[in-house]
Amino acid sequence: MNIRSFLSRLPLFNGLPEEDLKALAGIVLDRSHAAGESIFTEGDRAAGLNIVFSGRVKIFKLASNGKEQILHIMGPGEPFAEVPVFQGGHYPASAEAIEASRVLFIPRDGLTDMIRRNPALALDMLAVLSRRLREFASTIENLSLRGVPERLSAYLLHLSDLAGGSAEFELDIKKGLIANLLGTTGESLSRVLGKMSQAGMIRVGGKKITILDRAALADVAAARQALD
Amino acid sequence: MNIRSFLSRLPLFNGLPEEDLKALAGIVLDRSHAAGESIFTEGDRAAGLNIVFSGRVKIFKLASNGKEQILHIMGPGEPFAEVPVFQGGHYPASAEAIEASRVLFIPRDGLTDMIRRNPALALDMLAVLSRRLREFASTIENLSLRGVPERLSAYLLHLSDLAGGSAEFELDIKKGLIANLLGTTGESLSRVLGKMSQAGMIRVGGKKITILDRAALADVAAARQALD
DNA sequence: GGAATTCCTTGATCTGGGTCAAAAAAACGG
DNA sequence: CCGTTTTTTTGACCCAGATCAAGGAATTCC
Structure with a gap:
């Protein structure tokens, strides 16, 4: 599976015009990570959006005593680290490959330009973040209640x-x-x-x-x- | 303070063209709630975005045993219940006025139309949701670690x-x-x-x-x- | 401004689930 | 395939914080 057709199949990019899809495939970086390898660390400056191409990635918070709370486990096709693209500019949590993984990286500016040009993409992205907020609300409920x-x-x-x-x-x-x-x-x-x-x-x-x-x-x- | 100028002062609607602002003010509903009054309940069908005009509102999850976990306390100018506008269509948590409050309500379709027309509004809205995700991630960290x-x-x-x-x-x-x-x-x-x-x-x-x-x-x- | 209600504090007790330690079971690497 | 490492299970113990109960202090509302 090549990157271009992988991207076109993602719900997030469904309905994106051919030219944008092509542009996207052009600016995407393809990074490989061994199992156990860190992808980024909370607080790091963030420069774009990540998407799991293959493998699995955990997103987590680490306490000073070493205990960790996993926020998500992301599999193929799932985007992660959207937050710093739109707000704050640094990662709110850490990410690590839990198995050998390939992760696509879309630089921030390319993505925001595309959102500006494609209202449908904006609404899809809003839906992605909303789904995530729902999950987090449920996690908070679980932990607290x-x-x-x-x-x-x-x-x-x-x-x-x-x-x-x-x-x-x-x-x-x-x-x-x-x-x-x-x-x-x-x-x-x-x-x-x-x-x-x-x-x-x-x-x-x-x-x-x-x-x-x-x-x-x-x-x-x-x-x-x-x-x- | 009238509603039109209140809306124009919100960071979220900054940069919105005059005509959209006017349209917005035209479709907004203005609702008053006494202290302790419920605004909506988790699971209710949701039809739009809320913004606190005056007073204070708590957003919370309720356990079957009556214990509650507050997710946010919202004050004047703060939008809430964005999630069901973009995903799922029903509220992920409940809301109640903790003091006498006026809450503005923007019907879903009016808002999504406006987002489609104004890429800047789309990006502002993405920033709002992203900030909220950051807060939730931090709440999860607090509760768990x-x-x-x-x-x-x-x-x-x-x-x-x-x-x-x-x-x-x-x-x-x-x-x-x-x-x-x-x-x-x-x-x-x-x-x-x-x-x-x-x-x-x-x-x-x-x-x-x-x-x-x-x-x-x-x-x-x-x-x-x-x-x- | 005084009664009623709601809120806050304090004490005693209980318990879910964490920690530490060590054995058992799986998974892995050469 | 065997030895090594990692993961999982089990047992003993402990502790943060919840719960229950009862006064005391603020607010609220006629």
Whole structure:
């Protein structure tokens, strides 16, 4: 897949005229990152928009004591680091490749020019940021108002949805990362998974999860039912 | 102050041509809300953008057990509920007037038309959403990676900055609301304020706060120093 | 301006989930 | 494929901060 047709397939750039698409492909930088390699660090001066071409990237905040909170895990086709393009000029969080990845980089000026010329792109971009605000609002709600069992059941149900509603699916990332995404520790995650298995709601075999009692899991997610 | 000139003074609409400004003033609805009155509820269908004309409004998430997490407190001139204008069509959180308020409402279609016609407005709107994403990222960091004393000292330092760096200032809202904004309870807030006073970092007299040792407070905010 | 309501503080207690440590299980590299 | 490293699990313990309860202090509203 070449970059030009990859870009044209992105929802964000759908409806962009041929010439702009061509211009875009012309100014895009293509960068490769090994697993574990840092892409940028919170506070760095930012010069443009990033898009995952292949692989996976985590966006995270790091505390002084080393604990991390993952904000997003981005996969192929997903844009990230839009914020500094439109406001502030420096990254609000850090990014690291969690597997070997190729990341496209669109310099700021090229992108803003294009937005000025294409109102549809502006509205698409506004929709992207709005979706992200929705996700963040939900993350805040999770961290502040819900416990680890609630968050984990909701996450498992979400993964099942992504897998087309199948009761059986694979955890897409290591458990330690899931813990940091849900705002907890590996130890707690492990214990809660254990309790859910014991309660007969799920079966866990390595990365494979089977949902045995979806209704019970939904009850835990909605805090209608405790775990022990 | 009439609505037309109020709108023209907002950073968001700066640079909008006269005719658009006039059109805007023509389609705006002006709604009054008593203190404690709900403006909208999470999940409601949303039909446009809101802007605080006078008074103050809290945007919040409510848990099933009644606990609330405040996402923002908006004052005069601040737009809110942009998200459903651009994505999803329903409110991601609830809003309530915390004092008698007038709220302007701009119907969705009028606004998106105007954005289509004015690239500068599109970029301003993108900047507004980006700033909000930055704030949310910081809230997530606070909730997940920092303790209540850290969050509170940072908040007090922030209020002092807003007051022009003065060591003496008034809490802008009731302490219970501050607690819900910081993701804690009134009781904990009260105790932490007590410890800070005892440590000689601040003096508290009702709503009046005096910062006695800014450096120490900054150390607590940055988790370089514990409280007891 | 006094009664009623709401807000804040303080004390006692409880608990979810974090930390530390070590074993078990997987994944990886040569 | 075997040894090494990384990840996950399990156990024991601890602690920040929530909850419950009850006074005290402010506001609010006739």
